[in-house]
Amino acid sequence: MRAYTPKDDVQKKPYYTDRYWVAPQVAKSDVSEDEVFAADLEAIKASFEVLDAYIQVGQMVVVINATDNFGVIKMLKNEREYNQLSELSAIDWLAQEGKFEVFYQMLSMSKRKRLRIKCKIGEKESIESVEKLFRSADWSEREMYDMFGIVINNHPYMKRILMPDDWEGYPLRKTYPLQGDEFAQWYEVDKIFGKEAREIIGPENRDPARVDRYDTERFSRLGHEVPRGTDITQGEPDTLIQYQEEGGAFMIEKFDAQKTVTISDRDR
Amino acid sequence: MQQSNRLRPFFENITFDRDDNELILNFGPQHPSAHGQLRLMLHLQQEQITKAHPDIGYLHRGMEKMAENMIYNEFMPTTDRMDYIASSSNNYGFALAVERLIGLEVPRRAKVIRMMLLETNRLMSHLFWLATTALDIGAMTVFLFAFREREYLMDLIEDYCGARLTHAAVRIGGVPLDLPDNFIADLRKFLDKLPENIKDYEDLLDTNRIWKMRMENVGVISKEMALSWGCSGVMLRASGVEWDIRKEEPYELYDEVEFNVPVSDKGDNYARYKLYMAEMRESAKILYQVIDMYEGTGPELMAHAPQYISAPKIDIMTQNYSLMQHFVLVTQGMRPPVGEVYVATESPKGELGYFINSQGGAYPYRLKLRAPSFWHTGILTDLLPGHYIPDVVSIIGTTNIVFGEVDR
Numbered sequence: 001m002r003a004y005t006p007k008d009d010v011q012k013k014p015y016y017t018d019r020y021w022v023a024p025q026v027a028k029s030d031v032s033e034d035e036v037f038a039a040d041l042e043a044i045k046a047s048f049e050v051l052d053a054y055i056q057v058g059q060m061v062v063v064i065n066a067t068d069n070f071g072v073i074k075m076l077k078n079e080r081e082y083n084q085l086s087e088l089s090a091i092d093w094l095a096q097e098g099k100f101e102v103f104y105q106m107l108s109m110s111k112r113k114r115l116r117i118k119c120k121i122g123e124k125e126s127i128e129s130v131e132k133l134f135r136s137a138d139w140s141e142r143e144m145y146d147m148f149g150i151v152i153n154n155h156p157y158m159k160r161i162l163m164p165d166d167w168e169g170y171p172l173r174k175t176y177p178l179q180g181d182e183f184a185q186w187y188e189v190d191k192i193f194g195k196e197a198r199e200i201i202g203p204e205n206r207d208p209a210r211v212d213r214y215d216t217e218r219f220s221r222l223g224h225e226v227p228r229g230t231d232i233t234q235g236e237p238d239t240l241i242q243y244q245e246e247g248g249a250f251m252i253e254k255f256d257a258q259k260t261v262t263i264s265d266r267d268r
Numbered sequence: 269m270q271q272s273n274r275l276r277p278f279f280e281n282i283t284f285d286r287d288d289n290e291l292i293l294n295f296g297p298q299h300p301s302a303h304g305q306l307r308l309m310l311h312l313q314q315e316q317i318t319k320a321h322p323d324i325g326y327l328h329r330g331m332e333k334m335a336e337n338m339i340y341n342e343f344m345p346t347t348d349r350m351d352y353i354a355s356s357s358n359n360y361g362f363a364l365a366v367e368r369l370i371g372l373e374v375p376r377r378a379k380v381i382r383m384m385l386l387e388t389n390r391l392m393s394h395l396f397w398l399a400t401t402a403l404d405i406g407a408m409t410v411f412l413f414a415f416r417e418r419e420y421l422m423d424l425i426e427d428y429c430g431a432r433l434t435h436a437a438v439r440i441g442g443v444p445l446d447l448p449d450n451f452i453a454d455l456r457k458f459l460d461k462l463p464e465n466i467k468d469y470e471d472l473l474d475t476n477r478i479w480k481m482r483m484e485n486v487g488v489i490s491k492e493m494a495l496s497w498g499c500s501g502v503m504l505r506a507s508g509v510e511w512d513i514r515k516e517e518p519y520e521l522y523d524e525v526e527f528n529v530p531v532s533d534k535g536d537n538y539a540r541y542k543l544y545m546a547e548m549r550e551s552a553k554i555l556y557q558v559i560d561m562y563e564g565t566g567p568e569l570m571a572h573a574p575q576y577i578s579a580p581k582i583d584i585m586t587q588n589y590s591l592m593q594h595f596v597l598v599t600q601g602m603r604p605p606v607g608e609v610y611v612a613t614e615s616p617k618g619e620l621g622y623f624i625n626s627q628g629g630a631y632p633y634r635l636k637l638r639a640p641s642f643w644h645t646g647i648l649t650d651l652l653p654g655h656y657i658p659d660v661v662s663i664i665g666t667t668n669i670v671f672g673e674v675d676r
Contacts, residue, residue, distance in 0.1 A: 011336050011337055011631065012336075012337040012338075012631060014600055014601075014629065014630045014631070015600075016600060021603075023603065023605060023606050023627070023628025023629075024605040024606070024628070025605055025606050025607060026369060026371075026605045026606065026607025026608070026609070026626075028607075056607060056608060056609070057368050057369070057607070057608075057609045057610075057611075059610060061608070083495050084495055084498055085498060086498060086500075086612065086619065086621060086638060087610070087621060087623060087636060087638040089623070089636045091625055091633070091634045092634070103623075105610055105621070105623065105638070109509065109511050109516075112516050112517065114610065114612075116608075116610065134496055134497075134498065135493075135496040135497045135498075135646075135647075135650065136496065136497050136498030136643050136646065138646060138649075139642065139643065139646040147332075160325075161324065161325060162324065162325035162328040162675060163325060163328070164325075171330060171333055172332060172333055176333075178333060178334070178336075178337045
């Protein structure tokens with residue numbers, strides 16, 4: 001029977017997992033342990049709902065509702081001195097719970113603190129742009145849209161950024177295979193020659209890295225050289241390897257103890 | 269009359285009669301001054317830019333996707349291909365992120381060697397920046413001078429790890445090799461000569477009329493703009509924000525060495541140029557101190573954490589259990605604990621961050637690469653309008669973008 005492969009997550013899987021293995025956790029500590037973060041969290045809690053908050057590896061993580069993202073980030077920027085949005089992207093949890101997790105990595109230079117705002121949205125839902133607060137979100141949100149297909153509301157230029165404009169599919173989703181889907185594999189052929197050329201060109205010519213073992217026109221096999229174009233599908237002739245010059249004189253002669261002089265006296 | 273600090277184009281004989289004489293110019297992606305595969309759509313009123321749309325993605329290799337399909341150690345050589353001008357700093361950022369995730373402390377000698385690698389990489393990157401920017405603007409001599417010095421550094425790195433461009437010279441948990449015998453002497457020889465070399469560049473450029481015309485008051489980034497666009501590194505410090513991650517959130521031994529963070533509040537190309545020169549001097553200062561630290565360190569190069577890090581080679585070759593662990597770590601990979609980490613380091617280009625979400629598996633569940641050049645390219649959208657076409661080249665030059673990093 002063919003092994004079952006899950007369709008909702010096609011990323012590489014380890015070939016061996018210990019069924020009794022329990023993965024350890026990176027320690028989460030309570031926000032009250034850090035005064036600065038505790039004050040920030042109080043400020044957020046005062047006007048927004050906080051679903052979860054903890055400190056992990058020195059940075060506070062605050063989970064909020066997706067609808068509050070603009071408000072929270074605006075408040076953090078204007079009132080809590082978080083003056084840079086270093087990074088913004090998403091994590092694909094569609095297979096587990098049908099949701100994306102969007103995170104905003106923020107930096108406060110005056111307080112020397114970094115915190116991460118997180119929120120979850122469904123596959124078909126969209127999220128408000130924070131581009132009006134931080135211009136850096138302009139490109140990050142475009143990248144997030146490009147890679148995950150998360151639509152951003154009120155973004156000035158909602159367009160793919162890394163992939164071509166006419167690309168289909170979202171590469172960083174777990175359902176997207178590493179080698180690309182059918183559209184990706186035929187992208188150049190479809191674009192240059194048209195879809196009808198797929199059969200003429202054939203999958204074997206689409207991959208430029210493909211090596212045909214029996215093709216003696218374009219490939220030679222070291223140690224088994226045959227004249228170019230020889231048909232070797234029925235087996236190949238033995239290759240006689242001789243190190244010989246044109247005229248017949250051997251370049252490498254077999255060592256003959258009789259003909260050589262052995263110097264035993266080093267001072268001679 | 270032309271202003272002395274502007275190369276303002278003027279056409280005596282050409283008049284554009286159309287009301288809307290907007291020209292759309294396609295700059296790149298194969299332009300030598302684009303420092304890689306940057307395509308810019310420039311809307312022009314005569315020679316003045318009214319709108320700019322940077323278009324990226326020509327070097328997109330999907331590194332984040334690749335990372336999700338690789339074990340952690342396998343991904344290390346891939347990080348080389350981000351900022352390939354200073355690849356050890358990418359290796360280091362990734363190694364540090366994984367170390368923070370699994371909570372590893374690295375032996376002191378490894379820290380010293382990492383510091384040496386990081387600062388030589390910074391010097392290499394800054395020299396490369398100086399060379400290419402000067403070449404774009406027409407100062408060929410500086411290009412030849414700076415590449416000569418960079419060549420020495422590349423030889424040094426080659427002595428250490430065997431590679432010149434894609435070093436992969438850092439491992440998760442330490443460094444793979446100790447310094448070769450001649451390394452410190454060679455490095456010291458280079459550093460002793462560096463001040464003279466920097467003076468040579470400055471003599472050629474500082475008061476050079478053309479250089480100043482192309483650099484002064486061109487590409488001015490205000491403090492607010494730099495912060496809003498997520499700028500980091502020299503791009504941020506030239507705009508008057510004193511923020512260096514080495515100083516503010518020290519990693520490795522940066523809290524033990526003395527160095528200054530050069531800052532300028534001008535925000536123009538010339539300020540960035542001066543900061544790069546000043547940073548090279550600071551790097552040399554750090555390297556001198558790190559060389560002195562090397563003597564007093566123990567012989568360990570890799571952290572001892574059998575669950576995550578292979579044992580030293582001698583144990584692998586002599587002890588069965590170490591060999592078994594090594595086999596498992598190579599074939600299956602380490603499995604860091606479940607958790608998330610975002611670690612930022614000060615790479616030569618700016619804040620290089622790695623965000624890792626681990627679900628306890630051998631492959632990262634999500635890895636986000638926060639490359640500084642991505643935003644330094646994005647800022648061109650707001651920075652270029654109002655400038656003239658020749659300024660585009662000098663502005664792209666001083667943003668110091670590398671496309672391996674922008675597109676990842």
